[in-house]
Amino acid sequence: MTEIIEISQLTKKYGTTDVLKGIDLTIHQGEVFGFVGHNGSGKSTFIHTITGITNKNSGFFKIKDIPDAQIDKSKKIIGVMPDVSNLYEHMRGVHFLQYMGKLSGDRRSKRDYITLMKEVGLEGDEKKRIKSYSFGMKKKICIAQALLGNPDLIILDEPTSGLDPESAIKIRNIVKKYQKLGKTILLTSHNLDEIDKVSDRVGILSNGVIKKLGTPRQLKEETGVGINISVRTKPILQRNDIQMLSKKLEMVVNFVENKKEYTLLQVASEEEILTLSRELIESGVQLYELKVEQCSLEEVFMNTK
Template identity: 40%
Template sequence: MNAINIMNLTKKFNSKTVIDNLNLEVKPNQVFGFLGKNGAGKSTLINILSGNVYKTSGSFSILDYSHNDISIIKKQIGVMPDVANLYTNMNVIEFLTYMSKLKGLSLTKNEIFKVLSDVKLENVHKVKIQNYSFGMKKKISLAQAILGKPKLIFLDEPTSGVDPESILAIHDLIKSLRDKGTTIFLTSHNLNEVEKLCTNIAILEKGKIKLQGNLEKLKEDFSTSINIKITYSCESKIDLSTLGDINLISISHNEINLEVKDKAKIPYIVNSLVENKVNIYELNQNTVSLEDIFLN
């Protein structure tokens, strides 16, 4: 069973297509990164999948429930929107109690306090929400999303505008939820955050999936060069310039560090080096970051 199945999903606002014939599968028990520039359609997709916006065409299922069973789906998921919709005249206990009742949950005060402890707000529970900082309000939004231990949680920019200490706490909570079997669907402009937390990603551009897959595999696929470290002795008889497109990175005594741009030529280059008595003692593929992938 997939946590999310999306099939040929389209959403139009008047004549503007925001989600364009989108197909996506999200396996359970992971943090899935959903990336894209502002206006790409990320928040719209979350609103469709959580039942807050109607699709134009196509279909989807959440936790094996069809989009036709949206009332059931809403009880199985948690949603943290990019912009928190909070009742600021309440304190956080009152707000979370109210939200739990809207979800059909019967949570005790101790269970509410446990959620507050998870987001590090247990010491300010009597303060009116209107007096909270922006970062604290984000934590309240996260707290209401995890009420009732949902199997799937949508987090839309959960650390945007949050201080570094709170970001670390949110990351720890996300990893803890994942380790307990919760599926996290995460959107973020913080690519370092996605790289730390996510196993698989998809990149959305103008309502279409431009790229998707396992993050480590994508980084490997996007890496375009390999470094070779060799030792070069008086017995070595090879002109490195004959090996093709190679960059000389450094020379230190009899040690040479080379960059090979065309990975397809590695077998030929290695064989040529060995045949000419050049010792290879290190061969590494240059790594790329998620930022490199996103920008390319």
């Protein structure tokens, strides 16, 4: 598998404060990589370092085989979503993209820029001045700017914050579209449900260190939190019933609560769900419904120290 980002022992400090503390990471060509962490965890510093906005203190990284010593070359294959405060607000939307396109070597026609604005949800707003844009509209034109120049690596920092649900879905579809075109997307977001839906792998950054790394499913299975299930049976299961089942099956089934006609339980793995459901049926319990709800990425995040 081809790597587009390779990082080894990357460190960055501001004064005496260590912000990045020896980051080791590879990101594969064509994947959507979700990068999450609390405020102050080092996400922005990480992005600023690998894009050349700030200098590392030690370590090594390369982008598509271009070493960090030649970072000016790698900038040509990276598209970065800017902060909304850095927009030229006196310019009209399409003129802004044309101007930024010239700087990045993007040679598309004005009609193509208008098509790009439509793609990110700014249809009809092409000739409005950016200062009249809402916060959400400014986020959209920032995403459009990141797509200029046909970059191999697209970095989107909180792309859907401030957007309505419909616009957020549209942005997620754009992410998937560009992934299908072979692009690699590095995505940060405080919306962990969004990260879960679009990311192939997720890295959780805490205090300058990547504490967890893997697919969303792997991270959920590794938490030790377990899998939540709800069952609708006749008769309704009680705590004593579950304690007896646990003892008979020699596995831990946690009784959470009864909620109307459902019994909420927790088991450790998907295999235990099969064992439990089989035993319920064989013991004469009428099993009408079983719903599985694995722990969320948010629970993984909250359990990361």
